Amino acid sequence: MHGSLSLRPALALGASLADQAYQLIKDDLFSFRLLPGERFTETDLAARLGVSRTPVRLGLARLEREGFVLASPRSGWQARPFDxxxxxxxxxxxxxxxxxxxxxxxxxxxxxxxxxxxxxxxxxxxxxxxxxxxxxxxxxxxxxxxxxxxxxxxxxxxxxxxxxxxxxxxxxxxxxxxxxxxxxxxxxxxxxxxxxxxxxxxxxxxxxxxxxxxxxxxxxxxxxxxxxxxxxxx
Structure with missing residues (x-):
């Protein structure tokens, strides 16, 4: 994963962990801290956020539905390549x-x-x-x-x-x-x-x-x- 990725465990009142994981990952995608085409794992993201893999997985699933990330059964996840x-x-x-x-x-x-x-x-x-x-x-x-x-x-x-x-x-x-x-x-x-x-x-x-x-x-x-x-x- 790109070294400058900066997912922060900033817990917002009233927001679920899945919502926060979604927003933090999305911010890094939009800021190119997570580069188009870059591969990453739920485990790495969960460690950076300080939460379990479940909210990270839910956040990534939402981003996948929106077309921002791609799921790969063998290699985890990938930021959608720039097209x-x-x-x-x-x-x-x-x-x-x-x-x-x-x-x-x-x-x-x-x-x-x-x-x-x-x-x-x-x-x-x-x-x-x-x-x-x-x-x-x-x-x-x-x-x-x-x-x-x-x-x-x-x-x-x-x-x-x-x-x-x-x-x-x-x-x-x-x-x-x-x-x-x-x-x-x-x-x-x-x-x-x-x-x-x-x-x-x-x-x-x-x-x-x-x-x-x-x-x-x-x-x-x-x-x-x-x-x-x-x-x-x-």
Whole structure:
């Protein structure tokens, strides 16, 4: 196992040991402390967490269902190898869903405004001095922005599929917020997209949304390649 893996026995009140094992392992996967393709055992993880193998096994089973780890009968577990083609396909699906949501929103009457869109306006139209600077928090708000756009469109099945896609690409998507200039750009781009939606300018909203996702997609691909190279000692 990669030497920098840092599963910590930080026990949270009210959370089961299996939930904590799940979250700690997932954090290390998302931070590339556990590298794509790397093999590991339940015994090693249990020792690091200071718990029995049972909660570790339950946490890993949940991560396997979500597609983040693979089970191997003879060699324990493996962090899912990084597959750029899979992420490209997921980004394509994300764009289709969000463009469809924006089209629906722009086709509505202005009186049919939603609390979700108003809440987004309060965040993304805030003046520069009120913007957040913490990359992790902005990454969470970024996800919430895009999920809220789809949810506001009013199709719960579409929203659920979009949430599933969001979860699958989170491992690379949040890397977009490790650069200060991308945090500033996200505020500007989200504000412009939301402004076009609220003005019912469907063509502008679609163009801005496509450009925003495309820029983020290119940036995270570059960062991911660099991080993998550095983590492997390249």
């Amino acid at each position: 750029f083609e899979r992420f490209e396909a997921l980004y394509d699906l994300r764009i289709v869903l969000e463009l469809a949501a924006v089209e629906r929103l722009c086709a509505r009457e202005r009186a049919d405004e939603t609390d979700l869109l108003m809440a987004l306006r309060d965040i993304w139209h805030a003046p520069p001095q009120q913007r957040l600077l913490d990359g992790r928090r902005v990454a969470e708000l970024d996800e919430a922005f895009h999920c809220a756009l789809v949810e506001a469109a009013g199709n719960p099945e579409m929203a659920q599929v979009h949430r599933d896609v969001t979860e699958k690409i989170r491992i690379v998507r949040r890397l977009d917020f490790t650069k200060d200039f991308r945090i500033d750009a996200t505020y500007e781009e989200h504000g412009a997209i939301l402004g076009a939606v609220l003005a019912r300018q469907a063509d502008d909203a679609a163009r801005l949304l496509r450009a925003h996702i495309g820029t983020s997609r290119a940036e995270v691909s570059k960062i991911t390649l660099r991080m993998l190279h550095e983590a492997r000692g390249g």
